[in-house]
Amino acid sequence: MLALYVPRASPVHRTPAGWKLLALAGLSVLVFAVPTLPVSGGAVAAVLLLGLAVAQLPAGVLLRQARAVLWWLVGLFVLHAVLTDVLTGTLTVLRLLALVLAAAVVTATTRVTEMVAVIERICRPLEWVGVRPARIGLVIAMALRFIPLIAERADRIREAQAARGGLPRGLRGLATTVVPLLVQVLQMAHTTAEALDARGADDEPLPRRRRRDR
Amino acid sequence: MKTKDLVYIALFAAITAVLGLVPAIQVGPVPITAQTLGVMLAGAILGARRGFLSQLLFLVLVAIGLPLLASGHGGLAAFTGPSAGYLISWPIAAFVVGLLTERFWGRYNLAWGILANVVGGILVIYAIGVPVLAAIANLSPEAAIVSGALPFLIGDGIKAVLAAAIAVQVRRSYPVIETPQRAVALR
Numbered sequence: 532m533l534a535l536y537v538p539r540a541s542p543v544h545r546t547p548a549g550w551k552l553l554a555l556a557g558l559s560v561l562v563f564a565v566p567t568l569p570v571s572g573g574a575v576a577a578v579l580l581l582g583l584a585v586a587q588l589p590a591g592v593l594l595r596q597a598r599a600v601l602w603w604l605v606g607l608f609v610l611h612a613v614l615t616d617v618l619t620g621t622l623t624v625l626r627l628l629a630l631v632l633a634a635a636v637v638t639a640t641t642r643v644t645e646m647v648a649v650i651e652r653i654c655r656p657l658e659w660v661g662v663r664p665a666r667i668g669l670v671i672a673m674a675l676r677f678i679p680l681i682a683e684r685a686d687r688i689r690e691a692q693a694a695r696g697g698l699p700r701g702l703r704g705l706a707t708t709v710v711p712l713l714v715q716v717l718q719m720a721h722t723t724a725e726a727l728d729a730r731g732a733d734d735e736p737l738p739r740r741r742r743r744d745r
Numbered sequence: 746m747k748t749k750d751l752v753y754i755a756l757f758a759a760i761t762a763v764l765g766l767v768p769a770i771q772v773g774p775v776p777i778t779a780q781t782l783g784v785m786l787a788g789a790i791l792g793a794r795r796g797f798l799s800q801l802l803f804l805v806l807v808a809i810g811l812p813l814l815a816s817g818h819g820g821l822a823a824f825t826g827p828s829a830g831y832l833i834s835w836p837i838a839a840f841v842v843g844l845l846t847e848r849f850w851g852r853y854n855l856a857w858g859i860l861a862n863v864v865g866g867i868l869v870i871y872a873i874g875v876p877v878l879a880a881i882a883n884l885s886p887e888a889a890i891v892s893g894a895l896p897f898l899i900g901d902g903i904k905a906v907l908a909a910a911i912a913v914q915v916r917r918s919y920p921v922i923e924t925p926q927r928a929v930a931l932r
């Protein structure tokens with residue numbers, strides 16, 4: 532699976548993932564709390580400098596992320612220019628652009644495994660309500676394995692249907708593929724759960740006191 | 746929570762991801778991505794709790810930098826754009842769909858399914874997505890509704906019916922939500 536990470540040897544890449552996420556949260560608070568042109572414009576410039584010059588990301592990486600919201604931004608600008616004024620439009624667009632680019636920089640400079648580690652750390656307090664952080668990593672790994680598997684099963688079902696005389700098109704086609712697909716993958720989930728249990732996945736963790744002794 | 750529940754959660758997070766690969770269906774001017782179908786299916790097949798967790802897991806997968814949203818988008822940028830509210834509403838939508846589905850489970854059919862999917866999968870998503878859009882994009886409530894709700898209504902309606910039809914058939918052949926004891930006694 533292709534992640535959005537771009538490997539480089541830069542200070543931005545070396546910064547711990549938790550710090551980068553905090554910085555992103557800080558930036559979003561800043562641009563919304565101080566809605567002025569210098570702040571929003573400065574944020575866009577700073578993020579571009581950080582992403583392109585310091586982290587040495589190819590411009591295409593940031594461009595691809597920005598393109599996802601480009602038409603939104605253009606439409607938004609026009610809407611504001613007509614309904615309110617050009618200044619509000621520019622401000623809104625710059626603010627959104629700064630956040631989207633900053634988030635893209637964080638994503639492109641942080642490995643998926645680092646992000647998973649941060650999430651497990653954030654979830655550690657949840658241990659008190661019965662969530663086991665170690666299981667989060669397991670569930671993420673399972674979901675990633677299931678994605679290509681489901682796509683493959685869907686292809687196989689469509690091939691089988693085509694071999695038996697034509698594919699129903701459109702919405703009907705989607706429904707006739709999805710129902711057998713869901714039943715198949717639900718059965719697969721059942722087998723996976725049994726396999727995991729057989730390998731001890733359902734073991735309750737040791738009681739707290741015991742664990743401290745270890 | 747049993748191992749099986751964990752696997753179901755992972756499975757439906759993956760299903761929403763795979764639905765992002767389905768080419769967008771062109772009905773009218775706005776293309777429909779199939780991913781909210783995954784949200785409705787998660788609630789309608791897994792129920793409230795597991796449905797919620799599965800879509801939360803999907804968002805975690807997107808946030809850690811995987812390109813799982815329709816047309817290969819993803820990463821934290823998705824949560825800062827104008828559609829952030831819609832994304833964040835997905836787990837809650839799956840929860841509400843699941844809650845209603847569980848309530849209707851003894852007599853679940855196409856009509857009850859559609860009702861659950863419309864309330865959870867359309868109303869809840871708009872109720873969270875539109876105000877967030879208005880706040881982020883600096884829009885008036887009316888403008889936000891016109892640009893962020895109306896164009897998707899028809900597509901979302903079709904998905905609600907489709908998800909209900911699928912859920913009815915899956916319930917018949919491989920039910921995951923357990924039949925409540927009371928309903929069994931009444932039968």
